[in-house]
Amino acid sequence: MEIKELKTEERNPATSEIDRMSTLEMVNTINQEDQKVAQAVGQENEQIVHAIDAAAKNYSNGGRLIYLGAGTSGRLGVLDAAELVPTYGIKPERAVGLIAGGKSAMFSAVEGAEDSAELGEKDISDLALTQNDVVLGLAASGRTPYVIGGLAYAKKQGALTIAIACVADSVIGQHADIAIEVVVGPEVVTGSTRMKAGTAQKMILNMISTGVMIKQGKVYSNMMIDVQPTNEKLVDRACRIISATADIDTKKALQFLEKANKNVAQAIVMAKTGKTEHEAAALLKKYHGNIRSVLDHE
CATH class of the missing domain: 3.40.50.10490 (Glucose-6-phosphate isomerase like protein; domain 1)
Structure with missing residues (x-):
């Protein structure tokens, strides 16, 4: 044609x-x-x-x-x-x-x-x-x-x-x-x-x-949980994501984010399960970074 x-x-x-x-x-x-x-x-x-x-x-x-x-x-x-x-x-x-x-x-x-x-x-x-x-x-x-x-x-x-x-x-x-x-x-x-x-x-x-x-587990609920908090705006977004998904205030969310070395997914698992940063990291590795799988099986 x-x-x-x-x-x-x-x-x-x-x-x-x-x-x-x-x-x-x-x-x-x-x-x-x-x-x-x-x-x-x-x-x-x-x-x-x-x-x-x-x-x-x-x-x-x-x-x-x-x-x-x-x-x-x-x-x-x-x-x-x-x-x-x-x-x-x-x-x-x-x-x-x-x-x-x-x-x-x-x-x-x-x-x-x-x-x-x-x-x-x-x-x-x-x-x-x-x-x-x-x-x-x-x-x-x-x-x-x-x-x-x-x-x-x-x-x-x-x-x-x-x-x-x-x-x-x-x-x-x-x-x-x-x-x-x-x-x-x-x-x-x-x-x-x-x-x-x-x-x-x-x-x-x-x-x-x-x-x-x-x-790939890059989204939990409807949140982009692998966002990289590399500037002030993205740190704020990361804290709001943690706050919304774990039902905690943003001040507490920032504490979890810092403990998780800026890893949003890890911070969410810590906040929702009470796991340490090392335990949360191990669970995410086990379930290929999928928060939903971690929470459904652990």
Whole structure:
């Protein structure tokens, strides 16, 4: 299929006069179009569930989350990878974002980079993939050569491959174990896939990475208990998390946090069970850092 025939390249009849609209009409129209995104994403919930469960299993076995894309899609992947580190306290090498053209492409276009399947294959091969790795290829059009090259190579190496596109029957989906294809329809500005398509991709990445982290025990109740308290704001957040989950005041929570050497999960176990810092650390190690498992079995 030629680019001009893709759903993402169609003109949107609802916005054909957008350049003549008042600012309020413009905003209302964009908002109405954006409301269609969540509905479209919901149509792919079963595939998203499949992706989360498979990725969580691989990640538990030591695999990495590796994001692969070009342009807006690539930037969204890099963003998701980067934010997992401070949010869930994972090591930076466990979440890797690759964008066609390299780091400079985060801020300005690198001409021709997305058109090279060979470059996608090289960038992925440089990571020395294992069968536990998870490669998420993103392309709104579903046909970006850079992503196709990377996914095809990753699949040959036995890594789990997930394709995220905004068209049906995508080419990248044909090169992946799991295809998530969210058809959001024509953009407000024709072909500007940083809008609805970008929003859809961000929503999907939020669900996948958050789901994977929850299944690693990185969330207790609805609290991110592996947050790293590296500054005043995060220390305050850590204390509020301990306070809320252990039903104690923030002053007492800070004492537990200090005794636990700034480890929020350990502080929560200490506060809820009366265990010493060493006992709490041993229990968390036994149950792979999962507070819920500690409390349910001890």
